[in-house]
Amino acid sequence: MSDNKNKITQANHEFSFPRRDFLKYSAAAAAVAGAFSMGLPFGAFAGEATPKPGGVLRLGLAGGSTTDSKDPGSWSDTFTFVGFSAVYNTLTEIAVDGSAIPELAESWTSTPDARVWTFKIRQGVTFHNGKTLTAEDVVASIQHHLGEKSTSAAKTVLGDVAKVSANGSDSVVFELHSGNADFSYVVADYHLAIMPSKDGAADWQAGAGTGGYRLKDFEPGLRMTLERSPDYWKPGRAHFASAELIAISDGAARVNALVTGQVDVINKVDLKTVALLKRNPNLVIEETKGAQHYTFPMLTDSQVFLNNDVRLAMKHAINRETLLASVLHGYGLVGNDHPIQPGSRFINTALEQRTYDPDKSRFYLKKAGLDSLKVRLQASDAAYTGAVDASVLFKEQARAAGIEIDVVREPADGFFSNVWMKQPFTTSFWYSSLTADRMFSIGYAKGAAWNETHWDNPRFNQLLNAARGEMNDPLRREMYNEMQALCRDEGGAIVPLFASSVAARSNRVVHGGQTAPYGELDGLRVIERWWQA
Amino acid sequence: MRSIFKLLGQRLALGLLSLFAVSVIIFLAVGMLPGDIAQAMLGQSATPETVAAYRAQLGLDLPPLTRFGHWIWQLLHGDLGVSLANQRPIAELVGSRLGNTFSLALLAALVSVPLALCLGMLAALYRNSWFDRLLNTSALSAVSFPEFFVAYILILVFAVKLNWFPSISNLAPDASLGTVLERSVLPVATLSLVVIAQMMRMTRASLINLLASPYIEMARLKGISQSRIILRHALPNALAPIVNVVALNLAYLVVGVVVVEVVFVYPGLGQLLVDSVAKRDIPVVQACSLIFAATYILLNTSADVLSIASNPRLMHPKG
Numbered sequence: 001m002s003d004n005k006n007k008i009t010q011a012n013h014e015f016s017f018p019r020r021d022f023l024k025y026s027a028a029a030a031a032v033a034g035a036f037s038m039g040l041p042f043g044a045f046a047g048e049a050t051p052k053p054g055g056v057l058r059l060g061l062a063g064g065s066t067t068d069s070k071d072p073g074s075w076s077d078t079f080t081f082v083g084f085s086a087v088y089n090t091l092t093e094i095a096v097d098g099s100a101i102p103e104l105a106e107s108w109t110s111t112p113d114a115r116v117w118t119f120k121i122r123q124g125v126t127f128h129n130g131k132t133l134t135a136e137d138v139v140a141s142i143q144h145h146l147g148e149k150s151t152s153a154a155k156t157v158l159g160d161v162a163k164v165s166a167n168g169s170d171s172v173v174f175e176l177h178s179g180n181a182d183f184s185y186v187v188a189d190y191h192l193a194i195m196p197s198k199d200g201a202a203d204w205q206a207g208a209g210t211g212g213y214r215l216k217d218f219e220p221g222l223r224m225t226l227e228r229s230p231d232y233w234k235p236g237r238a239h240f241a242s243a244e245l246i247a248i249s250d251g252a253a254r255v256n257a258l259v260t261g262q263v264d265v266i267n268k269v270d271l272k273t274v275a276l277l278k279r280n281p282n283l284v285i286e287e288t289k290g291a292q293h294y295t296f297p298m299l300t301d302s303q304v305f306l307n308n309d310v311r312l313a314m315k316h317a318i319n320r321e322t323l324l325a326s327v328l329h330g331y332g333l334v335g336n337d338h339p340i341q342p343g344s345r346f347i348n349t350a351l352e353q354r355t356y357d358p359d360k361s362r363f364y365l366k367k368a369g370l371d372s373l374k375v376r377l378q379a380s381d382a383a384y385t386g387a388v389d390a391s392v393l394f395k396e397q398a399r400a401a402g403i404e405i406d407v408v409r410e411p412a413d414g415f416f417s418n419v420w421m422k423q424p425f426t427t428s429f430w431y432s433s434l435t436a437d438r439m440f441s442i443g444y445a446k447g448a449a450w451n452e453t454h455w456d457n458p459r460f461n462q463l464l465n466a467a468r469g470e471m472n473d474p475l476r477r478e479m480y481n482e483m484q485a486l487c488r489d490e491g492g493a494i495v496p497l498f499a500s501s502v503a504a505r506s507n508r509v510v511h512g513g514q515t516a517p518y519g520e521l522d523g524l525r526v527i528e529r530w531w532q533a
Numbered sequence: 534m535r536s537i538f539k540l541l542g543q544r545l546a547l548g549l550l551s552l553f554a555v556s557v558i559i560f561l562a563v564g565m566l567p568g569d570i571a572q573a574m575l576g577q578s579a580t581p582e583t584v585a586a587y588r589a590q591l592g593l594d595l596p597p598l599t600r601f602g603h604w605i606w607q608l609l610h611g612d613l614g615v616s617l618a619n620q621r622p623i624a625e626l627v628g629s630r631l632g633n634t635f636s637l638a639l640l641a642a643l644v645s646v647p648l649a650l651c652l653g654m655l656a657a658l659y660r661n662s663w664f665d666r667l668l669n670t671s672a673l674s675a676v677s678f679p680e681f682f683v684a685y686i687l688i689l690v691f692a693v694k695l696n697w698f699p700s701i702s703n704l705a706p707d708a709s710l711g712t713v714l715e716r717s718v719l720p721v722a723t724l725s726l727v728v729i730a731q732m733m734r735m736t737r738a739s740l741i742n743l744l745a746s747p748y749i750e751m752a753r754l755k756g757i758s759q760s761r762i763i764l765r766h767a768l769p770n771a772l773a774p775i776v777n778v779v780a781l782n783l784a785y786l787v788v789g790v791v792v793v794e795v796v797f798v799y800p801g802l803g804q805l806l807v808d809s810v811a812k813r814d815i816p817v818v819q820a821c822s823l824i825f826a827a828t829y830i831l832l833n834t835s836a837d838v839l840s841i842a843s844n845p846r847l848m849h850p851k852g
Contacts, residue, residue, distance in 0.1 A: 060701075066626070066808040066817075067618030074619070151571075151587040219629075220619060221808060222800045223703065246703050250795045252685065256700035257798070260692050 051236070055532035057243040057509060059521075060254045060263035064247025066221030071204045072193045073145055073152030078267055078520065081190050083224040083245050086238075086527035087128075088193030088209035091119055091138065091172075092184050094434060094523055096516045098345065100184040103234075104133065104194050104210060105172075114179035114469050119172045119187070125233045127196045128215075129208035135166035140197035142174075144204070154191035156442065156449065179469025181476065182435040190524060212238025212528045221247055226527065239531035258283065258504055265505040265530075267520055271329040277504055284505050288520055289333060290341030291501035294384055295428045296377070296394070297452040300492040302424035304375055308490055309368035314375075316364065317398040319356035320496045326393065327386040331502050335495035338487035339430060339439045340480070342498065343517045346436040348481040351488060361401035372402040378419050382412035383427040384499070391427060394496075421452050428452055432498070434518055436480045437468050444487060453492025460486045508533055536848070541838060548830040555826040556819055560601050563815050570617050570813040591617050604816065614816040618809075623820045627802065631824065633704060634801040637724070638786035640717055645725040646732065646779055653736025653775075654763055660741055668733070676730035684723045684796040691719060701798040720797045724790060728782040735778040739771035773840035780836030788825040 064079030072088075075081060093103040102108075105119035125133040142164045145152035160183075163175040174183065193209060195202040207215040212234065213226035224245040232238050246263060248254045254266040255273060259280065269277065269285070277283055298305040298314060305311050320334035333342055336354055340347050365373060379391035388409055395405040410419050410426075420426050433439035442448055445464055446456045460483055467479040487493070501520035511530045516523025522530065571587035588594050607614055613623035652672075656665045675683065692700035702716040743749060744767060752762050791803035802821055809817035841847045 065812070066805045067616070067812045067814055069619030069621075071619075148582075149586050149590070151583055151590060155583055219800075220621075221804065223705070225705075246701070246798065248701065248798050250798070253701055253796055253798055256688055256692060260696065260700045262699055262701055262703070 051239045051512075051531040052533070053239050053531070054241045055239075057240040057265070057527060057530065057532075058263040059243065059245045059526070060248045060257045060266040061245055062247075062249055062251070062254065062266075062268040064221055064245075064249070068220040070207050070215075070218065072141075072191050072195070073150065073154060075191060076153060078524075079224070079245060079247055081519075081524045082521055082526060083218075083226070084193060084209075085190050085211070085524045086213040086226055086243065087207070087211045087215050088190075088195070089211050089234075090190065090192050090194060091187040093525075094185070094188050094516065094518070096512075096514050096523070098343065098434060098517055100188055103188075104138070105187075108184055110181075110183065110471075112471060114181045114183065114471055115176050117174045117176070117183050118167065119174070121170050121172060122233070123170060125210050126231065127208045127210055128229060129196060129206055131196045131208075133194070133196075133210055134169045135172045136169070137197045137202075138172045138194055139164055139166050140200060140202040141194045142172075142192060144195070144202040145191065152191065154189060157186060157189050157191065157438075160186075178465070180437070181467075181469060181471050182437050185435045186438070188434075213243060216242075223247065234528075238528045240527065243527045255504075258506060261506065264509045265503065265521070265526065267501070267503045269502045269504050271331055271502065274329065274331070274502060282507050284507060286503040286505060286515060286521075287331060288501045288503075288515065288517065290343050290432050290498045291518060291520060292384075292429055292431045293335055293339060293341065293495055293498045294387070294390070295339075295430065295452070296391075296494040296496070297421070297426055297428050298492045298494070299421075299424045299454050300456070301454045304373075304424050305492060307368045309364045310370070310373065311492060312489070313361045313364035313368065313373065313401065313403065314398070315354060315494050316357045316361040317401040317403050318394050318494060318496050319397045320354075321356070322397070323390055323393055323496050327390045328497060328499055331500040333498040333500075335497050336484075336488055337491065337493065337495045338484040339432070339443060339493070339495060340436050340484055341432040344432075344434075344436060346477055346480040348484040350481065351484055354488065356397065358401035361398075361403065365402060372404065374404040374406065375425055376406045376408055376423075377425045377427070378408050378410050378423045379427045380410040380412050380415040380419065382410075382415035383420075384429045387427040387429075390496075421450070421454075429499075432518065436483075437464070440464050440483060441468075444491065444493075455492050457486060457490060460490075505530075537838065537842065540841065541834075544834040544837065548827075548834060551830055552823060552826055556605075556823060557601075559819050559822045560597070560604075560815070563810070563813065563818055564597060566810075566813060570815070593617075604819065613820045616809075616814055616817050618812050618814045618817075623817055626805065626817065627820055627824070630800055630802045630805055633799065634787060634790070634803070636713070637717060637720060637790070637799065637801060638783065640714075640721045641724040641728070641786050642783055644721055645729050645782075648725070649729045649732035650736055650775070652729070653733040654740060654768070656733065656737040657740035657744065658759060658763065660737070665737075672730035672733055675726040679792075680723060680727050681792050681796050683726050684719070684793060687719050687722055688796075702800075703798055704800055720790075720793050720799055723793055723797075724786055728785065732775070732778050732782055736771070736775050739774045740767055743767045743771050769843060772843040776839045776843070777836045780832045784829045784832045787828045 059082065061079045061082060063077030065077065068080050072084070075084060089104045091103060091105040092100045095101045104122050104125065106122045108117060108119045110117045121133065121135050121138060127133065142158070145154040145158055146161060160176045160178065160180050161174055162177050165173050167173050176183065180186065195204055196206060196208055197203065207218065210233070212229055212232045214229050215224070216227050217223070217225040226243040228238055228241050248257060251268070251270040255269065255277065257263045258266045274285060278285055298311055300306070300311070315337055324330060324332055324334055334353065336351060365371070377391050377395070379388045381387050388407070391407045395407050398405050420428055430443060441464065442450050443452060444455055444460065445451060446461045463479045463483050467476050470476045470479065503521055509530050510533045511522060516525065570591065571584045571593065592600070604614060613627070615622050616626055652668055656668050659665050688700045691697050698718045699716055702720055704713060704716060740763065749762060749766060752766050790801065791807055793799065794801045794803045802824065806818065806821040809821065
């Protein structure tokens, strides 16, 4: 019995490393990534367990909708992410250690200023419809998301791309507006699935990819059935003979389906019931730490928060530990008022953790020439489950610092179009990004479409541009360290929490022992990476 | 007999008119919701340019009257249009789900209607006995609980503890009849528990009313058996109110089962409607609403016609 209990929580151990050791470990990870690109079989690193082929994987997933479609530009939630990640491949793949490794691109090079990137396309790969993969397919698949008329969710991800073209049949050249050292990570985005081209355009209607599984049946909002592609090019992957994804939007129904054995894996476990599930010896909780973070954005150009001392007063008035325990039931990490998650390659480990300190908060208020402060917080659970509760807790904690927070509950419908970024103080959330550059560029850069605090810090913006084109890693690290400090000490966002994504699996299915430290369900690759017990 | 056809024709014409009114109201109501499909689909990641491109692609920048006219024109040609969200033909989208919804409703009706009528008759026959009281108490308690609660209790007992039936009704398109029946047991039981009470109480009440009338007294004095009195003499006259309640409950089984669909992951029409409203997918919302409205109108019309047909005074009005 006690043995079982020990096995039950297999979180990503990467995050329990003492911070000082972290650099060492990520260096080791880079060496592993190097080995991958030299063409060693993937299975060699799967750990002690040997994958067993065959069987059916049944997933009960939240995040499926009747409005889902096969068009990669429209994929917007877990169901399509996980399902189509098994059908399609991308140019690069993010390994379990968080580094970019070759997938349909065999190798890549860039100019020293990181402005022009050339990807060499893997030869002898065929799509499920029989077509052979060429550079032309890659160009068409990328162009699907570009251009004035594109409605793709990945349009902003590719905002840097000026031109993409084929160079012969086996290499593709990306020209960027400005250098981006992380571009090999950008093309790993699941939206950038490589599809066969037809008359020069990407043929998404065919539903044919180069991945480990063929799309057998897809009924949006209900189910997707996949069967193993017999000639999958990638060795040591895609062990299940078939997979079935069932859309289950109700949290209790998902748990019931797992407990009664109708599905093998579920995502988004209700944190209130995790403790009960843990008692079941046949189930294992899978926690991905730092998968997303919650923010309280303060508009830095609003009358109330114009003065940075007021923002600092707010940042010291929140008790992160209490929020972690009550809103997340401990399934997360405390934030330090910047958006870089503790598992990131570029986390600033020297930055001191900000704590709850009402005295300091009063001090900053006084410095701003105020005795007390009254602000209105427009909160909605559209941001995350528990956002309103977190706001009310914050209100109670801030009272000790002489700050009166008036919590106004806003309807979830239309919150992000009508309240967020329009009102001075709101609730919000972000999926953590694999690269520091992307996170800073979309949420903190001047003029970015989702700069949720209207922040305009010249030093930060200058560093962001410099770091993006910097190929020298230590130098880049230094820049990102300073940027995290700037966010923490001058930015407009209070980042109190990093939330884990919590999934659960039956012990009928297993994995290599370590899962990807981002997104959910092993970096969305659960179907091709796990196998039957 | 001719009057029946005339009546039917009138009712159907009125029904069509109501359907048109419903579609106008739906179109206006969805238009009044904040945001549109472009914003709803793109969510937090909606930039002004992407939203504009989306709207132009779907023709949402056309005036509302043009869009409505276009939709009605297509509908009159038997074309429900395509979903704005994923470009699939709505007929295909609705088709299998409509079948599922109707088969669930049919199964629930096959279980609950005869059961409710029998129980109602027995309760009327043995009124004020412990049997009658037990029946009333349990039926009323079942209907007082919210249906998701009833559903969860059934799942807890029959799926989690006893493991007799599956907790979710995941129906694959090629499922055999046996599988469909097995997976429908819990949803059907939930729905039946929710609808039985009203039909049973109505049967009981209208029968008790009649059983006190002089002609029943006469029949009793003639020495006719209890069952014959109820089935032959009382029931035909009690039919009108019962048929009305049954029709209302049948309509509920088709249009009001979203919660049950969600809890049991049953692939019915309700979930499609909810998703489409959330995403502002107007053509799908209109198609679903039309189907629901048509169901209501048809069932109510048949209830009216049946209650008239069962009443000779209404069937053969003087002069």
